[in-house]
Amino acid sequence: MTKKTLRVGIVGAGFSARFHWHAIQKVHGTNPEVIGVYALDAAQAAAYASERGVRAYDSLHGLIDDVDVVHACVLVAGHEEVAVAALERGKCVILEKPMTGYCGDGSEAFHGDTFPKVDALRFGLASVERILEAERKSAGRLCYAEN
Ligand SMILES: NC(=O)c1ccc[n+]([C@@H]2O[C@H](COP(=O)([O-])OP(=O)(O)OC[C@H]3O[C@@H](n4cnc5c(N)ncnc54)[C@H](O)[C@@H]3O)[C@@H](O)[C@H]2O)c1
Secondary structure, three states, rough: OOOOOOEEEOOOOOOOHHHHHHHHHOOOOOOOEEEEEEOOOHHHHHHHHHHOOOOEEEOOOHHHHHHOOEEEEOOOHHHHHHHHHHHOOOOOEEEEEOOOOOOOOOOOOOOOOOOOOHHHHHHHHHHHHHHHHHHOOOOOOEEEEEO
């Protein structure tokens, strides 16, 4: 039986992007083909791409447009941006853990130990709700990666 080929894009080129690459090599039910990578750290994305013979993209949307499935291997502060962008384009997204945490807006000023827990819960849940709302309107699906 011919296996369906799925075009895969990886967002983020750090620690978790490396083990997502290895996990993708072990998929056997379909034929995943990694097309490329995009990361805020362009030098890291370029190195990741050249080591694996894939393309380094210079825009998130450019990568998303070229693939069927997006692996969101970015810091928690970037989860919503990547997931919603993929879902709005009708693509599936695999979101690296944790989905329900709140780790600030990505700024250096955020400190989880002193940030009010009630606000962290509220912001985290609101972000998850926006991602789920994007999924409800999308032909794509939200999936979750945990080890
Ligand atoms: N499953 C596990 O055991 C495990 C282990 C470590 C980390 N993680 C999770 O993996 C995710 C990423 O962590 P990491 O350790 O790979 O981080 P990392 O710092 O090693 O790599 C993050 C990468 O994402 C890029 N990036 C960050 N924000 C971005 C954005 N908004 N758009 C595009 N690129 C962006 C950075 O340039 C970098 O290439 C986190 O959600 C973390 O919780 C899971």
